[in-house]
Each structure stands twice: as structure tokens, then as C-alpha cells.
Amino acid sequence: MSIFIGHDTRLVVQGITGRDGSFHTRQMTEYGTRVVAGVTPGKGGQRFEQEVPIFDTVAEAVQATAANTAVIYVPSRFAADAVYEAADAGVRLVVCITEGVPVLDMTRIMPYLTERGVRLIGPNCPGAISPGRAKVGIIPGGICREGRIGVVSRSGTLTYEIIHQLSQAGLGQSTCIGIGGDPIIGTNFIDCLAAFEADPDTTAIVMIGEIGGTDEQQAADYARERVRKPIVGFIAGQTAPPGRRMGHAGAIISGASGTAAEKIAAFERAGIGVMKRPADVVQLLAERRITA
Amino acid sequence: MNLHEYQARALLKAAGIPVPDGDVATTPAEVEAIARRIGGRVVVKAQVHAGGRGKAGGVKLAATPAEARAHAEKILGMSIKGLTVQKVLVVPAADIASESYVGVIVDRASQRPVFMVSPAGGIDIEEVAAKTPEKIMKLAVDPRYGVLPHQAMRLAFFLYKDLGQVRSAATIMQRLYTAFIQAGGSLAEINPLVTTRDGQVVALDAKISVDDNELERRENIAALRDATAENPAEVKAREANLSYIKLDGAVGCCVNGAGLAMATMDLVKFYGGEPANFLDIGGSSNPEKVVAALEIITSDPNVKCILFNIFGGITRCDDVANGIVAATSRAKLKVPIVIRLTGTNEQLAVDILKRAGFSALTDMDEAVKQAVRLAGRAA
Numbered sequence: 020m021s022i023f024i025g026h027d028t029r030l031v032v033q034g035i036t037g038r039d040g041s042f043h044t045r046q047m048t049e050y051g052t053r054v055v056a057g058v059t060p061g062k063g064g065q066r067f068e069q070e071v072p073i074f075d076t077v078a079e080a081v082q083a084t085a086a087n088t089a090v091i092y093v094p095s096r097f098a099a100d101a102v103y104e105a106a107d108a109g110v111r112l113v114v115c116i117t118e119g120v121p122v123l124d125m126t127r128i129m130p131y132l133t134e135r136g137v138r139l140i141g142p143n144c145p146g147a148i149s150p151g152r153a154k155v156g157i158i159p160g161g162i163c164r165e166g167r168i169g170v171v172s173r174s175g176t177l178t179y180e181i182i183h184q185l186s187q188a189g190l191g192q193s194t195c196i197g198i199g200g201d202p203i204i205g206t207n208f209i210d211c212l213a214a215f216e217a218d219p220d221t222t223a224i225v226m227i228g229e230i231g232g233t234d235e236q237q238a239a240d241y242a243r244e245r246v247r248k249p250i251v252g253f254i255a256g257q258t259a260p261p262g263r264r265m266g267h268a269g270a271i272i273s274g275a276s277g278t279a280a281e282k283i284a285a286f287e288r289a290g291i292g293v294m295k296r297p298a299d300v301v302q303l304l305a306e307r308r309i310t311a
Numbered sequence: 312m313n314l315h316e317y318q319a320r321a322l323l324k325a326a327g328i329p330v331p332d333g334d335v336a337t338t339p340a341e342v343e344a345i346a347r348r349i350g351g352r353v354v355v356k357a358q359v360h361a362g363g364r365g366k367a368g369g370v371k372l373a374a375t376p377a378e379a380r381a382h383a384e385k386i387l388g389m390s391i392k393g394l395t396v397q398k399v400l401v402v403p404a405a406d407i408a409s410e411s412y413v414g415v416i417v418d419r420a421s422q423r424p425v426f427m428v429s430p431a432g433g434i435d436i437e438e439v440a441a442k443t444p445e446k447i448m449k450l451a452v453d454p455r456y457g458v459l460p461h462q463a464m465r466l467a468f469f470l471y472k473d474l475g476q477v478r479s480a481a482t483i484m485q486r487l488y489t490a491f492i493q494a495g496g497s498l499a500e501i502n503p504l505v506t507t508r509d510g511q512v513v514a515l516d517a518k519i520s521v522d523d524n525e526l527e528r529r530e531n532i533a534a535l536r537d538a539t540a541e542n543p544a545e546v547k548a549r550e551a552n553l554s555y556i557k558l559d560g561a562v563g564c565c566v567n568g569a570g571l572a573m574a575t576m577d578l579v580k581f582y583g584g585e586p587a588n589f590l591d592i593g594g595s596s597n598p599e600k601v602v603a604a605l606e607i608i609t610s611d612p613n614v615k616c617i618l619f620n621i622f623g624g625i626t627r628c629d630d631v632a633n634g635i636v637a638a639t640s641r642a643k644l645k646v647p648i649v650i651r652l653t654g655t656n657e658q659l660a661v662d663i664l665k666r667a668g669f670s671a672l673t674d675m676d677e678a679v680k681q682a683v684r685l686a687g688r689a690a
Contacts, residue, residue: 096527121495121524122417126454129422145624159624159654174570175594176622179654180675183622200569202419202497229570232419255573258558258580259589266554266569266591268524269419274437279577296578298676 021149021194022169022214022221023112023140023206024088028153031056031077031086031110033093033101035067039116040092043157044071047090050160052153056080077101077108088112090146090155095119098142102128106137113205114155115141122268125203132205139205143268145175145197158182158195166191166311168304169215171208172227173200173234173267177255180297181227188301189311193221200267202231208238216246223249223309225300226291230256231270231277239285249307251292251300254279312521314494315358317400318535319517323501326490328483330514333402342383345401346376352404355382360540361392369396372404397539405515406508411470412436413484414500415452415491417522423451424491426458426484428466432503458488471506479512480504494532495525544607551603553592560585561686563614563646565604567592567626575620575679584683587614594625601634602641609644616647616686620675623654632660636667647685651678 030047034040035057044067048054056074057067063075074080077089089105091098091113098117105113113132120142132139140147146156151165162179164186172178178197185192193215198206208226215221224246228235235254242250257279259265261272272278286293292303304310314322317335324330332349335358336342346353353376357369364370369391373379379401389396410432418425429447431439439446448469452458460481467480483504491499498520505515526533538546548555554569562579566572569591576586588608592600608617621631631652639648650671652660657673664671672678 095524119524119527121528122497122522123424123454123492123495123525126417126423130453130455157625162654172570174568176566176568176624176626177570177574179622179624180571180574183653202417203422227570229573234419237420253574255570255577258576258586259573260556260558263556263589264523265556265573265589268522270569270573276437296581296676297574 020218020220021152022211022218023138023194023196024147024155025149025152028088028155029053029055029084029086030155031058031080031084031089033058033077033089033091033105035059035071035073036062037092041067043092046160047154050154052155055084055086077104081108081110086110088114088155091115091117093117099124099128102139103131106132106135111137113137113139114144114146115139116144116146116156118143120201122202125201129203129205140196141199141205143201144199144204145178147194147196149194150192156197158197162186163195164191166193167220167222168192168309169211169218169221169224170195170227171211171215171224172197173229173269174227174255177297178227181225181253181300184298184300185225190301190304190309193218200229200269202269207234209241212238212242212246216248221248223251223304223307226250226252228252228254228282229267229270230254230259230265230272230279233277235282236285239289239291242291243289249292249304249309251294251303251307252286253294253297253300254282254286312523312526312536313360314519314521314535315360315398315537315540316356316517317358317398319519322490322494322519323487323514323517326486326493328486328490328514329511330517331402331405333400335398335400336383337387337398339380339383339387342399342401343376343380346373346379349401349403353379354402354404355379355386356400356402357386357389357391357396358398358400359391359394359396361394364391367391394540405505405513408506408508410503410505412439412500412502413487413504414498414502415488416498418451421451424454424488426450426452426466428469430470436502452488458485460485473510476506476510476512483512483514491519494519495522495529496520497522544610548590548607551600553590553600553604553607555607556589557611558586558588559613560587561613561615562682563587563608563611563617564620565590565592565608565617566620567594567622571620571622575618575675578675578679579618579683582680582683584686587611598630598634598637601631602638605635605638609642609646614646616649616682617644618678618682619648619650619652620678621652621654623652623657627656628652628654628660629656629663632663635669636663639667649678649682649685651675
């Protein structure tokens with residue numbers, strides 16, 4: 020098994036004919052993901068690379084192809100509406116890769132999705148990959164390897180770095196999820212910890228956090244109470260100055276809150292193995308007798 | 312993006328919130344003229360994006376227009392936390408009976424706009440929250456309905472006893488929420504909200520921070536950006552679509568992705584060095600971005616070694632390599648450079664770099680260690 024995406028994923032790509040959408044649709048198809056439909060308003064009836072049918076709306080796409088997952092590559096000014104559209108069309112999972120969604124839009128999107136029972140991953144995230152099964156988003160398939168480690172992260176390339184370290188050491192992954200670097204996101208660490216804990220094919224969890232907010236601290240409290248699988252974690256931004264936004268909209272120390280030190284302390288209290296540097300991940304898992 | 316106090320005041324005023332008379336000035340002569348027009352005692356306030364203006368000597372009370380001018384001569388041009396004061400706000404000195412705090416922020420945990428009010432105004436609200444949390448009332452707003460009248464009244468009753476003042480404060484809170492939404496704010500606060508001796512409720516100081524993601528659809532707010540109030544290198548970086556923050560160390564970092572950029576800085580520190588900056592060249596980087604990044608890093612005189620750390624995904628390593636070659640052929644580097652790249656088109660990149668006389672590493676730890684050693688040797 021895997022979490023959120025897998026063999027049963029039937030994907031509709033919103034913005035399939037755009038620069039990013041078309042590039043990554045090719046990558047996802049080559050990886051073996053079942054991309055059943057694309058959406059670009061005005062291009063309904065055409066096909067993407069003679070293969071994937073394109074529709075004007077997500078509703079038509081879902082009706083015609085029974086897509087159950089949507090991935091969004093549209094420009095930021097259309098992204099919020101793309102999330103609403105996917106939810107209205109009846110998919111169960113929406114993955115928003117697009118960066119730049121205003122946080123006030125997110126405050127309205129979240130109750131809308133909750134009422135409809137739709138899960139959102141992102142926005143401003145690299146998406147998810149269940150190696151050997153499906154890839155939804157932009158995580159490079161080549162660095163992943165099938166296996167039993169669950170990876171969840173607020174970052175993109177830092178996640179690739181850690182996946183790369185795992186794969187090189189023979190530690191494959193069940194699912195890797197980038198939850199995104201914005202202040203308000205659809206799926207948080209706790210959601211992923213709960214899903215990995217329930218997934219019989221995941222034996223250990225790697226959690227990659229960063230400065231800003233309290234998501235990691237809450238996840239650490241949750242892990243102490245509810246997660247029996249071993250967890251190792253990393254927090255980026257120990258050298259970040261307070262009050263400055265470090266690239267990600269959510270990576271900011273406000274006053275004295277959201278520092279790397281308080282997150283690392285929360286990890287330690289919860290028995291989470293703390294990596295001092297990304298390269299420590301393999302050693303820390305080995306100490307927990309996780310070797311493959 | 313942070314707005315200046317005078318800009319935030321103007322937005323509150325436009326939303327119908329009572330703010331005292333006042334005006335912004337860039338010269339001592341203008342300050343004197345404004346003080347004369349206002350009459351009576353005035354306060355001259357430095358307009359910079361930094362907290363602790365008062366402690367730094369950037370806020371002064373003046374009894375006469377001549378004194379206001381004398382204060383302005385000192386404040387204009389002074390440096391507060393590395394930022395030069397270019398403008399001052401001149402306002403009448405208020406006759407204050409009480410001070411409270413009213414703010415609205417986007418709360419990450421509840422995923423909603425949240426009001427925070429406190430009768431302990433005029434001071435640091437975080438300190439109040441830490442030491443005397445019972446003096447703060449919080450209220451989460453459902454953004455689909457906005458702040459409802461009875462909610463605003465409940466907050467206002469926490470601040471005042473007099474019904475007239477309660478009603479005034481409640482109206483101010485509803486208007487503050489409107490201004491916050493219209494500005495695309497991540498924070499809007501009135502600190503202090505004061506009552507005057509004659510019983511009026513007035514916003515004495517205002518602060519608004521805008522979510523950068525809102526600027527594309529709010530031209531009027533984007534136009535309020537004051538590039539002269541920011542670090543020039545950071546302005547240049549933003550124009551090149553890079554995210555850059557200057558720090559004080561000697562290892563200049565150029566990385567793709569914010570998380571990896573932070574992790575790289577942390578690793579520099581881990582191996583005994585200090586990062587000179589945070590710099591994220593972003594996802595789909597082209598060679599021009601790399602050229603701009605190198606120009607920004609090399610303009611920092613503290614940089615003793617440059618470290619590239621690229622994990623190719625959407626970013627193609629050969630694009631980065633081409634950027635490095637293009638930039639260094641235009642202006643020769645005066646400091647050593649360590650390049651680590653792995654991932655998409657790694658081999659192409661290594662070949663491009665080799666032909667130009669550079670070498671490249673594939674391991675992050677090795678690269679950081681080497682950069683720290685080179686920076687230390689140069690120091």
C-alpha cells in the first residue's frame with residue numbers, strides 16, 4: 020500500500036497544455052501514473068500528445084473518465100478557483116503545485132473543502148509520489164525507490180536530497196509527500212503521520228520541517244501519543260534570522276515563536292530522532308533497526 | 312511586504328477609522344510647516360520598517376514648530392537597524408486617557424483571520440501574551456461572513472465600560488477588518504487604540520503587513536512599496552525573481568529551493584562557518600537568474616567563498632552550469648567557488664564546467680566543508 024496516491028489513482032491535470040503542466044504530465048505518464056484527463060478551458064475535445072483527452076471543465080472530465088484525483092499547474096491567479104472547481108467536480112484529492120495562492124484565499128478554501136470531504140495537498144508544494152505506483156506532482160521519479168519509509172516534508176529540493184540519501188542506502192519509500200511551504204496548507208504533518216501509521220506497508224517515517232508556525236510541535240505531540248512507528252526528523256532554518264521570510268511564505272520566525280530550536284526540542288521530547296544534517300537520516304534509521 | 316505607518320494610517324482613514332490629523336515629510340522645513348499647521352505639541356516619527364523606533368531615538372515630542380524642525384534634522388538620515396530614515400510622520404501629541412491594543416492576523420493553526428484585543432495597549436503584544444495571557448481576548452473570524460456586529464461588540468466590551476466607547480471601538484474593529492481584507496493583509500494592528508480626555512476613541516498608531524501573494528491583484532497596494540527603505544541587494548534580487556536575505560557571514564550561498572537553501576546555511580554553520588546570505592534561485596531557473604545571483608553574492612564584500620548547492624529536479628544542472636560560466640566570463644571572480652550539483656542533467660553540467668576550468672562535487676557535505684575551509688583561509 021501507500022498513502023493518498025497509488026495504483027487506484029485516476030488523475031486529471033488542470034492546466035495540462037501550459038508549460039509546466041505539459042512537461043510534468045509527460046513525466047507523470049512516463050512514471051506510470053494513470054493520467055486519464057486534462058483540463059484547459061477552450062481546448063475541450065482535443066487530445067494531449069494524441070493520448071489524454073482534454074476537457075473544458077473538471078466536471079466534464081470527472082464525468083467522462085471517473086478521475087478521482089486532480090493536480091493543479093495553473094498560474095497563481097487562477098489557482099484558488101481551480102481548487103474550488105476540482106472540489107465541486109467530485110474528486111477526493113486535490114494536489115495544488117502552484118505557488119503564490121494568497122493566504123486569505125486559503126482561509127476560505129479550507130472550510131469549503133472540509134464540508135465536502137475533499138483532501139488538499141499544498142498549495143506551493145512538489146506533490147506526492149508512491150514509488151512504483153504513481154506520481155502526482157513534480158518530485159523526480161529517478162531519485163525514488165520502492166520501499167517502506169514514509170517521507171513527509173514542507174520543502175521541495177531538501178526532500179529530494181533526503182530521498183536521494185535514503186535510496187542510495189537502499190532504503191526505499193512507500194510514499195513521499197511535500198505538504199508545501201505556505202502558512203495555510205491543506206494537509207499537515209499530523210494528517211500524514213496518521214496515514215503512515217495506518218499504512219501496513221510503511222515501517223518508519225521521515226519528517227522534514229522548517230522554521231515558522233507550530234505544525235511540527237503539534238505533530239510531535241501527536242506522535243508521542245499516537246504513533247508507534249519510529250520517526251526521524253529534520254528542521255531547516257537553524258541559522259535563519261527572526262522576522263524574515265526565508266523563501267517560503269510560511270518560513271518565518273515571528274517574535275520568539277516558530278524557531279528551529281523549539282521545534283527540535285519538541286521532536287526530542289517526543290522521542291523523534293533529530294538529524295543534525297540531512298546525511299544523518301540513514302544512520303538514525305539504522306539506530307532504530309530500519310535498514311531496508 | 313510591510314507598509315509604513317503613514318501608509319497604514321491612510322488605509323485606516325479611508326476605511327472610516329478616526330485617526331489624528333498629520334502628514335508625512337522628507338525635509339526639516341516641511342516638518343516645521345506641518346507642525347505649524349497642526350498647532351500645539353506634535354510628535355515626529357521616523358518611517359522605517361523596523362521595530363523599536365522610539366528606543367532608537369526615532370520618535371520625538373516637540374513643543375514648537377522650531378523644535379519639530381530640530382528633531383527632524385536629527386531623525387532624517389539617521390540609521391535604525393541598518394535602515395536609513397528617509398521620511399518622518401508629523402502628528403499632534405494626543406491627550407491620552409487610556410491605551411489598548413487591537414489587531415487582526417491570519418492565524419496558521421486555526422486557518423482563519425483572528426482578532427486579538429487587549430486593554431494593555433501601547434506595548435509589545437507578544438510580551439502581554441506571554442506574561443499576562445488573561446489580558447488578551449482572541450476571536451477567530453469565519454472569512455466567509457466577516458466579523459459580525461455582536462462579535463465586534465464582545466471584543467469592544469473587553470476593552471471599555473462606557474457604552475459609547477464600546478460602540479465606537481466595535482465600529483473601528485469592523486472597519487479594521489475591512490481594511491485588512493482590502494489590503495490583502497497578513498496583519499493589521501492599531502497599537503495603541505486610545506481614548507482621549509474628551510472620550511473619543513482614536514487610532515494613534517497603525518501597522519499593516521501585506522501578503523506578498525496579494526500584490527499581483529492589488530496594484531494600489533503594490534504601488535505602496537518603498538524600495539528606498541529596503542536593502543539594495545534585496546531589491547535587486549526581487550527584481551530578478553530571486554529570494555535573497557543578507558546575513559553577516561563569509562560563505563555566499565546559492566541554492567535552488569528554500570528548504571535546501573536553509574539546510575545549506577545550517578550545514579555551513581555545522582562545519583564551523585557562517586553563511587553570508589540566504590539565496591534561493593527558485594524552481595525552473597534559467598542561466599540569467601544564475602548570473603544575477605552571482606552578481607548579488609559577489610557585491611557583498613564579506614563573502615570570502617561562494618558555494619553553489621543545486622539538486623536538479625525541475626532545475627536543470629546544465630542551466631546552472633551555463634549561468635556560472637556566463638557570469639564568470641563577464642566578470643572574473645575574486646573569491647574561490649565551490650560547486651555541488653546533482654540530479655537532472657548532472658553529467659552535462661559537469662562537462663560544461665570542466666571545459667571552463669571549474670570542478671564540481673556531487674556530495675553536499677563535502678562541498679560545504681570545502682567552502683567553509685576556503686572562506687576561513689581567506690579571512
